[in-house]
Amino acid sequence: MIYFVTGTDTDCGKTFISSALLCKVASQGRASLGLKPIASGCEETELGLRNSDALSLMAQSTIELDYEQVNPVSFKPAIAPHIAAMQTCVDISPETVIKHLSPTLSLVNETDFCLVEGAGGWRLPLGEGAFLSQVVQTLSLPVILVVGVKLGCLNHAVLTQEAILADGLEIAGWVGNIVDADISCIEENLASLHLLMSSPCLGVVPHLSNCSAEEAAKYLTI
DSSP states (O other): OEEEEEESSTTSOHHHHHHHHHHHHHHTTOOEEEEOSEEOSOEEETTEEEOHHHHHHHHHOSSOOOHHHHOOEEOSSSSOHHHHHHHHTOOOOHHHHHHHHHHHHTTOOTTSEEEEEOSSSTTOEEETTEETHHHHHHHTOOEEEEEEESTTHHHHHHHHHHHHHHTTOOEEEEEEEEOOTTOSSHHHHHHHHHHHOOSOEEEEEOOOSSOOHHHHHTTBOO
């Protein structure tokens, strides 16, 4: 099964939770694969541009692919992808992103667990009025929503949920990731999320001193 992972904002912990989900699935003896089709903020290496998020997903995937299959579109500047694309004259239209993704997704069996991690939030611009969410719509992927639990997260979570559902897509589940260790009324905020979200909760990951996928996976249910 293939899922798309989005978040309530840029720093909600999409990669951290995606890596933990992949780790959880692998511990169950199932094949897993994480993909990061578009990434900014990449580092130059002897092998070319490399993105830490994509490398994290690869580290937790049991299906081994070449880096370019996991992260086909990469930009060095840590800026919005559509701006980086304009600066480098790279086409990241929905059609092009799907063209990059399709050969890799065709390798995924029905029994495999595959995550396609987005960038930014649900309405990531691709330029010329297009959004990454259109790729998810075209591929009809169910969505896993990562909620970065901090002040303002209830509004962000509900608005993102409304946008995904308005696009005609299924939300397979949501994960709470406590990104602010000092947030007030944490239990009340979590209780509100459980009431406001219409999909199942796949787990709530506390603010961890050991931010490893293995540790976070202990708090998740697949």
